[in-house]
Amino acid sequence: MRSCYLAFCVALLVCFLTFPVVAQHTHDHDGLHHWEIPSKDPDRIILTFNGDPATTRAVTWRTDTSISGAVAQIAEATENSKFTENAITVNATTEEFDLGLYKDNNSLIVHYHSVVFEGLKPDMLYAYRVGDGDEHWSEWIHFRTAKAEYAPTQFVYFGDAQNDILNHWSRVIRMAYQTAPDASFVVHAGDLVNYAHRDYEWAQWFKAGGFIHSQWTAIPVVGNHEFMRTSQLRPRTLSIQWRPQFTLPVEQGLDPKLHETVYSVNYQDIQVIVLNSADQLEEQTEYLENQLKNSTAKWKIITCHHSVFSPAKGRNFQFARDHWKPLLDKYGVDLVLNGHDHTYARGHIPVRNTDGETSGDIGTMYVTSVSGPKQYRIDDEQMKAYATDGYQRDKAGEQTQFFQVISVEDNTLTYVAYTVLGEEYDRAVITKNFETGKKTLLQDAE
Numbered sequence: 001m002r003s004c005y006l007a008f009c010v011a012l013l014v015c016f017l018t019f020p021v022v023a024q025h026t027h028d029h030d031g032l033h034h035w036e037i038p039s040k041d042p043d044r045i046i047l048t049f050n051g052d053p054a055t056t057r058a059v060t061w062r063t064d065t066s067i068s069g070a071v072a073q074i075a076e077a078t079e080n081s082k083f084t085e086n087a088i089t090v091n092a093t094t095e096e097f098d099l100g101l102y103k104d105n106n107s108l109i110v111h112y113h114s115v116v117f118e119g120l121k122p123d124m125l126y127a128y129r130v131g132d133g134d135e136h137w138s139e140w141i142h143f144r145t146a147k148a149e150y151a152p153t154q155f156v157y158f159g160d161a162q163n164d165i166l167n168h169w170s171r172v173i174r175m176a177y178q179t180a181p182d183a184s185f186v187v188h189a190g191d192l193v194n195y196a197h198r199d200y201e202w203a204q205w206f207k208a209g210g211f212i213h214s215q216w217t218a219i220p221v222v223g224n225h226e227f228m229r230t231s232q233l234r235p236r237t238l239s240i241q242w243r244p245q246f247t248l249p250v251e252q253g254l255d256p257k258l259h260e261t262v263y264s265v266n267y268q269d270i271q272v273i274v275l276n277s278a279d280q281l282e283e284q285t286e287y288l289e290n291q292l293k294n295s296t297a298k299w300k301i302i303t304c305h306h307s308v309f310s311p312a313k314g315r316n317f318q319f320a321r322d323h324w325k326p327l328l329d330k331y332g333v334d335l336v337l338n339g340h341d342h343t344y345a346r347g348h349i350p351v352r353n354t355d356g357e358t359s360g361d362i363g364t365m366y367v368t369s370v371s372g373p374k375q376y377r378i379d380d381e382q383m384k385a386y387a388t389d390g391y392q393r394d395k396a397g398e399q400t401q402f403f404q405v406i407s408v409e410d411n412t413l414t415y416v417a418y419t420v421l422g423e424e425y426d427r428a429v430i431t432k433n434f435e436t437g438k439k440t441l442l443q444d445a446e
């Protein structure tokens with residue numbers, strides 16, 4: 001009897017001690033969907049580039065605060081499960097912050113963990129997993145490192161996802177994955193979400209892509225919607241989730257405010273230069289010129305959120321046409337990938353002879369696209385006016401959700417836009433003479 005009484009007292013004490021914790025826990029999760037709530041199990045797993053794509057790869061994931069000694073494991077994939085015996089364990093860097101820094105998020109402290117896998121073999125299929133090193137692991141996930149030299153490859157590009165992401169962007173990224181499952185990387189050209197710091201939207205973005213984010217390597221680009229105030233009294237800042245959740249290259253020569261929003265990736269002689277068209281534009285011009293001047297890549301691609309040739313009414317990115325386009329012309333940039341205008345437009349700069357006649361060669365090809373549900377109207381007159389900048393529109397579209405697949409092989413770059421139905425909408429093939437830099441364009445123009 002005495003022992004029963006003692007057990008009852010102990011149980012009561014345990015209840016009393018744990019109750020405030022449980023109550024606090026519940027409060028933090030009030031109103032959240034289960035897929036927004038961090039746990040001991042890794043979620044929001046995403047691959048990014050950080051260093052040479054042939055020998056390195058970064059992975060970032062999220063847990064609750066109970067996981068601090070996080071790790072990742074990696075091994076060369078094998079046809080059976082024995083590859084795990086050769087797995088190498090790498091300790092993660094952990095970053096903690098309170099989602100409540102933004103007034104409309106629940107106050108909820110989360111841990112983001114990241115690892116940069118280094119010293120990998122080029123053109124090798126690896127399996128990796130992330131976790132706590134004990135009971136809480138992700139599944140094993142495949143990715144392939146880049147080849148050390150120029151070789152055929154394929155990548156995906158999305159315009160803005162931004163609105164009602166889980167409802168209406170899921171079928172776009174999933175159809176893109178069905179169309180180009182082996183894509184080497186994926187460019188998200190800004191406005192991934194609508195409210196920069198709102199964790200509910202990032203949760204949707206990660207849920208929409210699911211395991212695809214952990215298997216494809218992302219090149220995320222900031223848009224204007226990745227910046228906002230965290231409260232009325234605070235200045236406009238980059239999404240509080242951006243740097244913790246994407247482990248991106250840091251360009252040391254740039255203002256720290258631009259870090260992880262302006263960077264460059266060289267994938268098998270395809271150079272992708274990412275610019276931040278939402279902030280500190282002047283400071284990026286010198287960076288852009290240095291990158292282009294020193295580039296030996298066979299293909300040079302620029303991506304930034306705002307359209308250099310905006311198709312939508314009332315939009316005008318004059319700065320880019322005044323300060324960046326001359327550099328793109330001078331250094332023979334092949335392709336520019338934009339978003340922001342919630343329409344579709346592809347055009348190019350015809351090369352003209354000294355008498356003003358077109359030579360048949362082309363300069364840069366420019367694309368604006370949209371992957372999410374928000375749609376604007378094309379302003380035809382505005383697009384015609386870009387003729388003064390030498391621009392010629394080749395194809396335009398409205399009221400359609402798109403994704404694009406871009407393939408390079410030998411001396412051709414094949415660009416294909418697909419609707420969310422998986423149907424081909426637009427195709428353009430650039431053929432390039434790598435000796436002279438001269439390019440011709442074969443396309444279905446409007």
Ligand SMILES: [Fe+2]
Pocket residue numbers: 160191223224225305339340341
């Ligand atoms: Fe935008």
